[in-house]
């Protein structure tokens with residue numbers, strides 16, 4: 001399988017996260033990156049100094065796995081530049097749930113897959129989701145999973161599961177942080193005499209404890225059961241909030257699905273969609 005490196009295209013939020021992550025797993029000599037603005041290149045130099053910067057068109061000469069971390073609007077132009085250098089051995093990864101893998105697969109000579117990172121990957125934490133494209137072999141899948149294990153907990157899923165899995169694995173950290181914020185706000189709104197900084201520290205410790213307990217083998221059910229004894233205050237809080245929380249999450253996940261469905265499939269051939 002691929003003996004050369006991994007190439008990251010686009011050094012924005014996702015590109016930098018994945019550059020740091022892949023650098024942990026493949027080693028500095030095999031992590032290549034292509035940026036556009038001076039600012040994004042400077043950020044890479046600061047945050048992942050071991051990555052090797054190369055021009056976009058040079059990336060396929062250095063890397064067998066190419067990760068497209070650019071926005072929809074830039075995808076066609078990037079693929080146009082890369083395509084003359086791409087060959088059958090290149091595996092192209094997209095981060096975009098809205099781009100069907102069969103379309104990407106038709107646009108490049110090699111295999112394709114979808115990769116969904118999550119915050120924390122840059123420090124070796126959090127999930128990654130890998131969705132194989134139509135021609136991704138078992139061997140290539142295992143090769144990708146092995147690299148992802150170097151900086152994340154990877155899950156192999158089907159493309160049809162991408163939206164729901166992304167809600168939980170990738171949006172999840174921000175959603176949980178937002179839940180913590182809403183707990184602090186609720187105490188403040190009902191006039192609790194806690195300074196906001198203290199309230200935040202207390203919730204942060206709860207989040208940290210949950211994470212550690214899970215890490216040490218407790219399940220979510222066990223954590224709930226240990227604290228929420230029948231007739232107690234926590235049980236009363238869960239009882240009071242459960243109905244509204246379920247409704248809120250149904251609405252939240254409907255919103256992600258609607259938002260994704262509202263966006264056109266990104267054009268991946270510079271002239272095809274426009275004409």
Ligand SMILES: NC(=O)c1ccc[n+]([C@@H]2O[C@H](COP(=O)([O-])OP(=O)(O)OC[C@H]3O[C@@H](n4cnc5c(N)ncnc54)[C@H](OP(=O)(O)O)[C@@H]3O)[C@@H](O)[C@H]2O)c1
Nearest residue numbers: 010011012013014035036037040069070071074095116170
């Ligand atoms: N799966 C997920 O969890 C997840 C989450 C968020 C986003 N995404 C997807 O990931 C992709 C990237 O999102 P993002 O938030 O990282 O976007 P971003 O922060 O805007 O970064 C995109 C980067 O691509 C660079 N770029 C554009 N054209 C380029 C080219 N020709 N050569 C080199 N670099 C180029 C841009 O350069 P400049 O600095 O010059 O603008 C920018 O730094 C999007 O498709 C987005 O939908 C996925």
